[in-house]
Amino acid sequence: MTKDLMVWMEKVRVRSLVMFGRAAQTIKAVEEFSEACAVLARHLLGQVDNIEEVREEIADAIVMALQMRYVFGEAEVDEWVRRKLHRHSVRMDEIEQKRLAEVRNYEDQ
Numbered sequence: 284m285t286k287d288l289m290v291w292m293e294k295v296r297v298r299s300l301v302m303f304g305r306a307a308q309t310i311k312a313v314e315e316f317s318e319a320c321a322v323l324a325r326h327l328l329g330q331v332d333n334i335e336e337v338r339e340e341i342a343d344a345i346v347m348a349l350q351m352r353y354v355f356g357e358a359e360v361d362e363w364v365r366r367k368l369h370r371h372s373v374r375m376d377e378i379e380q381k382r383l384a385e386v387r388n389y390e391d392q
């Protein structure tokens with residue numbers, strides 16, 4: 284994501300929350316996250332003909348996720364992002380080590 288796009292999203296985020304309020308934007312977030320879930324499920328089931336439909340809903344979800352980050356606390360949400368990324372990285376390291384061990388065991392046989 285480019286810095287220009289991040290700056291633009293931040294401007295829209297501020298304007299949206301001032302214009303519509305936190306409660307309305309939270310309801311909108313629920314709606315957009317639901318639409319993203321639905322289109323991803325339909326994609327996995329082979330029921331989406333146009334991939335742009337998937338991309339559009341992902342974009343809606345990203346825009347709303349950034350608004351919810353502000354509503355619920357940017358620093359606090361960022362800390363959770365760090366924790367999640369760390370945990371995910373640790374899990375991938377463990378899987379990688381397990382796979383390497385399996386390859387070594389296979390080669391030793």
Ligand SMILES: [Mg+2]
Nearest residue numbers: 315318340343
């Ligand atoms: Mg949508």
